[in-house]
Amino acid sequence: MxxxxxxxxxxxxxxxxxxxxxxxxxxxxxxxxxxxxxxxxxxxxxxxxxxxxxxxxxxxxxxxxxxxxxxxxxxxxxxxxxxxxxxxxxxxxxxxxxxxxxxxxxxxxxxxxxxxFPVMASSEYTTNFGAPASVLRRLFDKSKFAISTEETRYYLNGVYMHLADSEDGRALRCVATDGHRLARIDAPLPDGAEGMPGVIVPRKTVGELRKLLDDDDMQIAVSVSETKVRFATPNITLTSKVIDGTFPDYSRVIPTGNTRKLEVDAADFAKAVDRVATVSSERSRAVKLQLDEDRLILSVNAPDSGAAEEELAVAYADERLEIGFNAKYLLEIASQVDRENAVFLFNSSGDPTLMREGTDTSAIYVVMPMRV
Incomplete structure (x- = not known):
């Protein structure tokens, strides 16, 4: 040669x-x-x-x-x-x-x-469809932060790609959760994807796939079977086994009765959380949110290292609420927001909180609160 x-x-x-x-x-x-x-x-x-x-x-x-x-x-x-x-x-x-x-x-x-050299056996793919790189990138980029790293719950060590009913009709949906936070992202159903089996795409595969999706104009050929998934561009083919397990019924943890609504500038919120979390102990990284009419106070009280507080002007018209979160989880969710405003929907200080981007319901996030 x-x-x-x-x-x-x-x-x-x-x-x-x-x-x-x-x-x-x-x-x-x-x-x-x-x-x-x-x-x-x-x-x-x-x-x-x-x-x-x-x-x-x-x-x-x-x-x-x-x-x-x-x-x-x-x-x-x-x-x-x-x-x-x-x-x-x-x-x-x-x-x-x-x-x-x-x-x-x-x-x-x-x-x-x-x-x-071992060559991966070619699978009989039951579903074949094309999707723009930009669509797949959004689906996986916005969900991958919530993938679990716990090896014992191996079925959570990936992104669950499947078909679902959304407010806008049938959708191609990606979901990831680690039990503390959850990301659910929808995209319009591509032609040919109807009948696709739901598969859990492993974390490493999601990382490798990201390298194929930089060109917005490129069409990615997706092939799916019960055991394998393949993503192909004209020059690169990525084939992966899928995780052999059943993804839990995530819809049960997505709250539907949260009525207390907070609207805040996503960038300002993320920067404020980052600043006050500087003094928190690394182990818990707990940030307390105190909500009053059109006012949000973020605070951290770490006995070993100090305390911090910052006030933000927000849109909030419900009764007073105090709730705590892991700062890392809040930051990761806030960083997913492409639009100007993040909307948080609360129930009580002990219930899961829902977050979405403005009025867009195609991407929603759930985060569990912490005691502070």
Whole structure:
């Protein structure tokens, strides 16, 4: 195998591949990227047995072939090569080495046989549809902060992507929760998505998917089966197993009778929470909200380190209320608001609080209060 490729194209392809590779694994071949050169393209394939990413890049292929080489080492070499360099990769089957040449730089890397590389079995996808990158990015970006990190509740370690009925009709919905906060985001149902099985997309897959969604104009091909999900652009295909578990009935924790309404500038609110939380003890990070007519007082009282208080002008016309929250959770939810105003709906100091962006109900958030 021998081909030449621009450094920028090679770096982009290898970056995507090496981020999937697990740094610590007991199977040496899983640390490698499979390089396949044929025609006028080169494919870079990496897997951790749960996720597989295939990145295709244009190249001048002199001799077709395939080999595997350490993904991290190749990425580090390419990253340190000068911009604009033309990189030539040559595989010598006799010596089991891959030569990487660029200008006066020359590297010789150990390879492993391509036959040993595990390729994820292609699944029979029951649903196939297309969705704009911007829509998928919104669905996953706004929900991923609420993914649980508790390994014991493995079924919460991802984003639940499924079909649901919303106020505007059928919707493609993403939900994530860790038991303390919940995010539920809706998008109009894409053509062809009807009948899609609900799947829990793992946290690592959500992180890798984000790299495919930067171009707003790009259409992403989505394929879903009971056990796998695949997202594809013209050059990159990301395939992942889904979490084998049942996502809980989240609708039961979304409050419907919260009537006390607070409207506040989202940016001002987030900055104020951040400022007063500076003095709180790291363990609890509790912030107290005192609500009175058109007035909100945020306060923190940490006996070990001090106290802080800040007042904000808000729109609030209900009876007086005091409620406490984890500052980190408040900040994460406030940072999701794209519109100017955040609307909080309270019931009492011990009940879950609902938050949405202005009048938009396609994105709602729930956060549990704390005792303060």
């Amino acid at each position: 021998k081909f030449s490729i621009e450094r920028a194209a090679l770096l982009k392809a290898v970056s995507q591949a090496q981020s999937v590779v697990e740094r610590r694994n007991t199977i040496p071949i899983l640390a490698n990227v499979l390089i396949e050169a044929d025609g006028s393209d080169v494919q870079f394939r990496a897997t951790d047995l749960d996720i597989e990413v295939v990145d295709k890049a244009p190249a001048q292929v002199e001799r077709a072939g395939a080999t595997t080489v350490s993904a991290v080492t190749l990425h580090e070499i390419v990253r340190k090569l000068p911009d604009g360099a033309l990189v030539t990769l040559t595989d010598d089957a006799a010596t089991g080495r891959l030569t990487v040449e660029a200008g006066r730089s020359n590297f010789s890397l150990a390879t492993l046989p391509r036959e040993d």
